Amino acid sequence: MAELSYREAVAHGIAQEMRRDPQLVMLGEDIASAGGVFKTTVGLLDEFGPGRVRDTPISEQAILGAAMGAAMTGIPVIAEIMFSDFLAVCWDIVANQMAKSRYMTGGQVNIPVVIRTANGGGSRFGAQHSQSVENWCMMIPGLKVVAPSTPADVVGLMAAAVRDPDPVVFFEHKSLLATKAEVPDGEIVEQLGEARLVREGSDCTIAALALMVPRALEAADRLAGDGIAAEIIDVRSLVPLDTQALLSSVAKTGRFYTVEENPRLCGWGAELASIVADEGFWNLDGPVVRITTPHIPLPSAEALEDMSLPTADRIYETVRKTMD
Amino acid sequence: MSTERADPGAYDYSQRSARLPAAVNQSNRDLPISIESRLELYELQQVLRQFEQRAYDLFMQNLVKGTSHLSLGMEAVAAGFGLAKRPDDYSFATYRGHAHTIAAGVPLGPVMAELLGRENGLLKGKGGSMHLTSVDHGMMGSYAIIGAHLCIANGAAWSAQLRGTDQVAIAFFGDGTTNIGAFHEALNLAVIWKLPVVFVCENNLYMEYTPIDVVSAVPNPAADRGPAYGLEGILVDGNDADAVFHVASRALAKARAGDGPSLIEAVTYRHGGHSRADPGKYRPADEVEAWLDRDPIPMYHRRLLELGVPEGDLATIQQSVAGRVEEATEYAKNGLHPGPEHLFTDVWADGGSAWRN
Structure with a gap:
């Protein structure tokens, strides 16, 4: 049992899954070398290397498109959208493409993508960097939506999201990043769909x-x-x-x-x-x-x-x- | 300030001066392409032409509902790439994707049945004309909101790179797509990650109902943008299957060798309107006539005769294709309308649609 911050738990949860599945990759803006603007991906580049942890341009459509295309051809992906508000600039790929491709193709494709994104208010960032947009995702058939409140759940729900073969939007709350709690040792895996x-x-x-x-x-x-x-x-x-x-x-x-x-x-x-x-x-x-x-x-x-x-x-x- | 409309073409595009096709480059006959390959190109163009003519007839009989976007007149592009690509390469198309789906090797019957909304359709009737997909054939989807699929094709190329295969992803799109942000995001990422992807712009001169030059900053909407991303701006006659096959083969080999993406603009023309609802009246009559004269299929027919292929061989191909289209039509018409058991399947990977306990 170790005490981890919610912030540390994000990297801990991702690392747990990247060690388990050598195919799992991640991409996003500032996630590799900088360790994320919220420092939620610190250490991942060092452990897993630049082939599996990739910095991208500020191109949210390119990020999620790459995630989707890789996922539908056999590579599971964790993609970061820095602020959840930015989902609006790549919403076509989330709401129209990832969510609907399996149904529209008669079940031919799976999209094992986790879209991680910093959500919520309390940081005095104003109306475009503070929203709680989980409802945008909840109303789209074909998307799964989780929002953990504790460090242990960050790890366990991250594992559940990564292991799920469908697209999952994973909301990390900015105002919880500094909170700390005990996280059990060993592998933690929660179930999606359990309150x-x-x-x-x-x-x-x-x-x-x-x-x-x-x-x-x-x-x-x-x-x-x-x-x-x-x-x-x-x-x-x-x-x-x-x-x-x-x-x-x-x-x-x-x-x-x-x-x-x-x-x-x-x-x-x-x-x-x-x-x-x-x-x-x-x-x-x-x-x-x-x-x-x-x-x-x-x-x-x-x-x-x-x-x-x-x-x-x-x-x-x-x-x-x-x-x- | 004058508010007079000096140029009638500024508000009625059918009054503009015609955008005429280039003359056939006869030297393409001398490209190093075997007669066997050329006969395959001919047959594939015949399949695409006859299939879509039949699809059009079935619309007129009201057997196809909704909309559909035909690529009659543009067959040389799909045929050229279809023959040049490897069976395990990935194709991504727009809503105008019938030809690319068939050129990927997908059987005609399920494609036709999907247009008719039948249970035996390629997508079990759940996607329709604009979403044709066959993962088994590397046809990774038809995307009806243009742009995204260029970014998604990057992902398939990235995946090939990660898995250490030498597969290539090909993204087909129209001239209109070059003005959407995703096009630019996709080109940039493909270059910086040196992805094995080929971007193919089918420039048919009209973005839906508006001439592409009216809404684009540069004359060649794709090729002129390539250099901004460090890519060569490649223009090819999209009505000459040999020229397309040649350029496609080079771009695919480059990607396969690990030398990164290519951007190709194939200039062509659609014989009909944008979609089922569009008679295409915004195009100057002499322009349509000139492009009908540059129809890729009669031109290719003549070329094969010049190369010594007997007329009878070509007639045999045409007849055999007609038989296949007839069979596909029967297969589609005999399909059942999907029942309610299909409504709630395949939202999730577990096959179901449950969102709650």
Whole structure:
């Protein structure tokens, strides 16, 4: 057992898979020599060499096109898109090509690509370097989508994503990079499509993702002081989605909340709310409540950004008010 | 400031002066290409021509739904590369990909059945005319949003490089693709990584409904851009199968030898409109007529006669191809319409489409 930062866990997880599979390669901007602009790929060039860890030009379409073409001809690839906002400049390859080629060709091709990308707010980078865009990916048939919240899950879900034969978009949260936690020794492999129950409780269910998980946990501590036992579920994988974990929790608690970093409209929580309303309606003791960033571009100033993203305070107050 | 429209061709392209084809370069007859290879080029062009003429007839009978983009008149490009490439090389095409699919060796029946949306189609009816793919034949897909596939072809070439094979990836695209960003990203990466890839621009003078010269900064939309990436700007007569075969063979050998990518612009002309919906009325009548006179297939027929091939041999090829197209049509028409069991298959590699438990 060693303590690793979330940042270190990214390179640790990639290295675990590159040692296991000598065919696995990676490419992206500044990932090799510089070790990544977020230092999430430090050491990989030294261990695996320039043939397997390649710097690219600022050409997101070229990066993901190369990843797709290599993957469909037998070479699994990890591709980095530096900021998840930049997916917009190569979206054709993600949404139209990688996601749909298997279906459109009657199952002739597999696309074993992991698109790693730095996601989320809290770094005061403004509206084009701070977005939570997991919903862009979630709505496209043919893409799998994961967003770990802990160093151990970074390693385990990276392994699951790399070993999956379908395209997986892997969201690394910028504001979690410095967080540290124990990571078990030896190989760690999680399953895509499994949520994690991170805190048990009997009074309400709160589903959260990535940076919102520690904030929901902090809120749960305060709610406990008020006699409210909140159950926290780290969704981890949006596609495939572990609906049974959510529905069984709601069957126990009777209340359902989502905490989403994304702007309001069409957030993943809306889909979860719909599923809970459809299939868990008779277990509900009150309305489903979504806690989200307002439907605005994210502002850069510290004071304004802090007002936008859901905080432990906002989660606590919202639950407190609606549980009365 | 005058707002008068001095040049009627500025707003009605059919009134512009014609872009006329170059004369046939008769010395291409003397290229070192065997008669056997030339007969294969002839047969392949006949297959492509007769197949697409039949596809057009089936549209008119409303047996093909949706859209389709024919390459009638452009057969020499697909034939030249089809014969020059190795069976394990990779091809990538655009929505105008019938010819490249067939030239990769894919049987006609499943291709025709896919156009008809049948269960026995190449893609089980799930892709259609614009997405023809046959991995078993190295035909790695037809990409209906132009540009991306140049970047994807790079990836296949990178994979060949990593696996230590000497396979080459060939990306076919139209003149319109040269103005999209992915074209430029792909050329740059291919050069800096010295990838075994050949980029083939089929310049048919029109990007959909607009003359390519009206929307391009340079006269030769692909070849003139090559030098910006350290590539030779190669222009070839895309209506002469011998010329295409010759240039293709050189580019493929270069890539196979590890000497990196090539960019080839093959100048040609489509006999019909952009797609099923387009009668092509924006083209000057004398231009269309001149290019119909430069039809690659009668020209090649004449060349083979000059080289001493008996007329009867060519007639036999034509008839045998007609039989194959007839068989493919029957195969397609006899296919079933796909049932609901196909709707939810093959989203994921496990064969299914489940997104939740």
